[in-house]
Amino acid sequence: GAGVSQSPRYKVAKRGQDVALRCDPISGHVSLFWYQQALGQGPEFLTYFQNEAQLDKSGLPSDRFFAERPEGSVSTLKIQRTQQEDSAVYLCASSLATKQETQYFGPGTRLLVL
Amino acid sequence: AQSVTQPDIHITVSEGASLELRCNYSYGATPYLFWYVQSPGQGLQLLLKYFSGDTLVQGIKGFEAEFKRSQSSFNLRKPSVHWSDAAEYFCAVALNTGGFKTIFGAGTRLFVKA
Numbered sequence: 001g002a003g004v005s006q007s008p009r010y011k012v013a014k015r016g017q018d019v020a021l022r023c024d025p026i027s028g029h030v031s032l033f034w035y036q037q038a039l040g041q042g043p044e045f046l047t048y049f050q051n052e053a054q055l056d057k058s059g060l061p062s063d064r065f066f067a068e069r070p071e072g073s074v075s076t077l078k079i080q081r082t083q084q085e086d087s088a089v090y091l092c093a094s095s096l097a098t099k100q101e102t103q104y105f106g107p108g109t110r111l112l113v114l
Numbered sequence: 115a116q117s118v119t120q121p122d123i124h125i126t127v128s129e130g131a132s133l134e135l136r137c138n139y140s141y142g143a144t145p146y147l148f149w150y151v152q153s154p155g156q157g158l159q160l161l162l163k164y165f166s167g168d169t170l171v172q173g174i175k176g177f178e179a180e181f182k183r184s185q186s187s188f189n190l191r192k193p194s195v196h197w198s199d200a201a202e203y204f205c206a207v208a209l210n211t212g213g214f215k216t217i218f219g220a221g222t223r224l225f226v227k228a
Contacts, residue, residue, distance in 0.1 A: 003157075004157075031214070033216070035216075035218075040220075040221075041220055041221070042118075042204050042206075042218030042219050042220050042221050043158070043204070043216075043218045044218070045215050045216055045217065048214070048215065056215055058215070059215070091157070091158065093158075102160050102163065103160070103216070104160075105150075105157040105158040105159075106157055107155075107156065107157045108157060
């Protein structure tokens with residue numbers, strides 16, 4: 001079946017622009033996660049949704065970062081007034097149930113802020 | 115604070131040789147432990163996971179890992195490396211804190227020489 005998809009795969013933004021990154025999880029998956037992966041680093045947790053509820057947003061680095069999942073399926077990560085330090089790969093993952101299960105990762109969106 | 119340490123930034127092994135990638139974690143309770151592999155341009159793929167029970171777990175592609183509580187370690191092993199195993203490997207800990215926030219190590223890049 002279809003895996004987790006993310007769009008766009010690549011995004012170049014000028015500093016100060018707003019960007020929106022989309023994640024389509026595997027159909028029926030309850031849990032959805034966003035991670036930020038800087039060059040040469042491991043992924044860092046940003047936020048977690050259970051259906052449409054955002055249960056943990058402790059990893060969002062600033063109030064410029066905002067995530068939503070209004071219908072419990074597709075999720076959007078929005079970054080306002082992008083800065084150069086926001087350049088990274090943004091990974092989305094989903095898992096089937098609310099208890100810990102295998103997370104399935106999308107290919108990521110590579111964001112470059114100039 | 116919870117953390118995951120992968121002491122080796124990169125490792126080079128000969129094809130056919132055995133492999134061990136080290137992982138140490140810091141967490142008060144028994145964690146959920148994972149190893150992921152990331153090939154260039156690819157998403158993260160789960161190799162194996164440990165939740166409870168037998169401390170030696172088998173994964174895909176001939177990998178195994180052993181959980182040692184006394185050493186807070188979860189090292190990944192493979193008896194005979196293939197050239198296609200060249201990739202970045204990440205150890206991760208999931209925290210059973212409701213959101214199942216996952217913390218990743220910085221990764222170990224594996225090079226395989228002929």
